Amino acid sequence: MSFDYTTSLGTAKFENPIFTASGCASSGKELSQFFDLRELGALVTKSIMIKPRSGRATPRMAETASGMLNSIGLQGPGIDIFLEKDIPWLQEQGVSTVVSIAGESVDDYGILARKMRSVNGVKALEVNISCPNVENRGMVFACNPVTARAAIEAVRRNIGGELPIIAKLSPDVTNIVEIAEEVVAAGADALALINTVLGMVIDTNTMRPKLAGKTGGLSGPAIRPVAVRAIYQVHAALPHVSILGMGGVTNGREALELILAGASAVSIGTANFGNPTATMLVKSELQELLIAKGFNSLQEAVGYAHRAESQ
């Protein structure tokens, strides 16, 4: 019997569960010289905003123990140039694509969703409501159930019925289950867990914060246990909502942890920086592991860590 590696997020179907994480693969071109992007379950684009955006000043990055801190500030070309240049290229290449959007106001999310509704060849829309790097620190939508809900509602109202919405949540909250329930009630079809964890590095030579933006998002293996915990908690509370898991996965064994916690698919983020073929490594290792453990499909393993003691 052949192993079934396919997965789904809401109504969107994917050939395999290994995705890139938004902001960690640009819009695909750069990684395409190292492997065939069609081998990905999906390429998740960088989070696109309405206008071209410079992002923050440098230094934007600091390596930390088993991780890195970044403060990019959502540098990007803006939705119009993105739809004119990046999307047609991904379509020509036949890449399974999830577009990530990010806004600075509830209206922004509505506008971005309207621009996306007529775009063909996109499998799902990831709504980044949790980037801690944007200029307006007080407006992290994902950290408040009311604003998280408002952003997702704005997308739902404007997107039409077809395109599944994946709400990307921040781990920097007291109760991630509460936020998850709110965005699902607002119309999210799936959840992406987790975004980076807010952190800071102080340079002991200059004795000031190392990043120009002072704080930054921590990613990489250092945050994997936080991701596993968040996925486990949300899957326990909302077992029928599919989860795109991410957080420090660099190999198949680590991806399996997220799957067992309840993720239906796994995004590879920071690992791409250290190894441009990390996604392909994780994809083959995870499949081998699942087969070795006796699973007939990926689906059987999703949330398997939640089973009763007697099983």
Added chain:
Amino acid sequence: MTKHALQVLAEVVSNKKVGAYHHMVFSVGQMAAHSKPGNFVAISVGGPGTSMILRRAFAIYRASDRENGVGYIELVVAPHGQGSTWLTSRQSGDLVDLVGPLGTAFGIPTEPVRALLVGGGYGSAPLFGLSEILKGRGCRVDMVLGASSAMKIYAPLEGKRSVNSLTITTDDGSAGIPGKVSDVLAELIENNQIDIIYSCGPMGMLEAITKIAVEKDVLHQCAIEEAMACGVGICMTCVLPIRGEDGVVRMLRSCIDGPVVDGEKVIWDSKREIPEGTWGS
């Protein structure tokens, strides 16, 4: 952006200490055939299970293609951090995960010109290979190397032979002229009627060279050193503001739109601030 980047397990062929640096040779196969002066490689450090998750970027000192899939890349590595110290501890026969060639290369003029090559510290590394190519095109090549002290000047014998003149400056005066490379630049440009400057080194030095190049109306191609996480264009950390032909300033990635850029187009004085009206890449 190079179109020929490869990821290979490269064998360390040799590792020799030269002053404050290590000269290392790696067997990289066909990667060498596509490597040009200015290009760089990104190497995984720390070995399995390491807590160092990001690659380290090194300018290619020299590349030699022996055909039939055999080729070598030489690097000059300063062991100043944990990652570079790990790399310089590798022995002949060890394997390292290496991605390259990456980034833009120095532009080579079609006519014989008078070129001045300026390097700071191990930033001199890519300039020797460049010098050989320029000499092959009939160019006159003068070189200035600067560092904090004599130990940190990287100028091997074969490198010295490839230039018409070599001027050395050190901050502490332990070799050559006491001072900075920028102190001797104006005179060298005038005396040798320089058409173009090629430079590689720390940002402050490149900024100072740009100022002089603009004053003297000399072209200036510089290889920038900005901290990188990936080296392949996906992490957006190594950006700097550069003015395009259309007048728009964009935050360009020094790994794929550089490291070699036109010094005059860089907005140098933007430390910790982004110029008004700047776009993303």
